[in-house]
Amino acid sequence: MMSERRYPAPEPNAETRVFWDAAAKGVLKIKNCRACFRAHYYPRAICPHCGSDTTEWVTSEGAGEIYSVSVMRRGEGAPFAVAYVTLDEGPAVLTNIVDCDPDSLAIGQRVRIAFKPSEEGAPPVPTFTPSGD
């Protein structure tokens, strides 16, 4: 098993506060664009696909599959898995895969959102864990 890492507190700003308030309730928010109908992550006020400012917050199911994964073997908190997870809604999320044997992870494996606490009073961070489906 991987050891428990200490996660630094994310710093919400005016553009991203909705995301972090939802994270505190265990909900993963992404952005959809009402102009080009494409989703994106990490969330922006202006759509990175088309430049429209008609983006809206939507709730992700928090499920997806591993696009790629590398296990860090050295340094504080090692071993830990760094991965891109492709959400079922489309966007890829740079994240950690937690609560698993890092040597068991593979491309294509199904995972689901598993928020991890950061610092006292700060929002949790969006990590993922194998979902077994």
Next chain:
Amino acid sequence: MSLRNRAYIAGAFEHPTRLAPDKSTPQLHAECAAGALADAGLSLEDVDGYFCATDAPGFGPISMIDYLGLKVRHTDSTEMGGCTYIQHVAHAAEAIALGKCKVALITLAGRPRSENVMRFRPGAPESAFEQFVGLTNHTSYGMCAVRHMHEHGTTSEQLAWIKVAASHHAQHNEHAMLPKVVTVEEVLESPMIADPLHRLDCCVTTDGGGALVVVAPEIARSLKRPLVALRGAGEATKGPSGGLGLDLTTSAAARSGPAAFAEAGVTPADIKYASIYDSFTITVLIQLEDLGFCAKGEGGKFVADGNLISGTGKLPFNTDGGGLCSNHPMFRGGITKVIEAVRQLRGEAHPAVQVPDCDLAVATGIGGSLGARHGAATVILERQ
């Protein structure tokens, strides 16, 4: 308007140090500047353009210009990570072509072994969403290698050949940090750092630096050095940009490379020597594909069996030993890529690795984080 023959690299200098506890970082910049100007046969007072990036201490280019005692009429502090200095060569040529300067000085230096260098970028838009992940270059490039292996069947043995070739070259470089020839087995048996990259798949960390002097054609012809012209250049950036269609097996060099070849009017088959930024073995493999030396997915076969070793392989690369074995000053290998290409074109590389009749070379690099967001810069250089 093309950059072809608009500017020449007249001076090139790589600091011999790899560990500099008793020097300051500005001092290393100054020593590199002096070395490159002496190589060109020019002096500080000839310099009318200065190019640096965020490794230069102080406020943009202003502090270093004052420290060095320069009087310039053009400055450029373009920042694109480790490949910046390849890009600076092209930007210097652009400035020279427009008459904004005639003698451009480019410097890089730093002491990551001797001092704790802060590398995070506070306030980056992605910070809150990515900083917690603990992404380092090891896992970033590691994910690219994992994905390349998954899609194309690339193997760790093939990646190891890139290090083996670099080590064959480094044995002839008296300043190389790792001058020992290594085998594929030794690479594979070195400790795993971030899957699938072993310690010997990673470049060295060194104190040091380098400098280049890019000049107008009439100045180049007035000097006593061989004529090394810029023939073509390209630059590009790439990132997840919202996360749709993520592709970690192709880099921004897939755009910077073809742009440089198009401007130069040559193809990869014409290239006699290649300087390929080698932060990790996988960095080289992906760029070779993206520049068109082989098809996407064929990089593993291309680099295997010593094909990158000068004298025996099809494409001699990084004949100074590269970042993998010789030098990666301030975590930034762009300038040494240009410097070794200039040595090759002048016929001044070590005789054991000098490419015969080397008249056309490419220097290309990746800056930033290949698995996250990065830039690429490519130049085609020609001896005339």
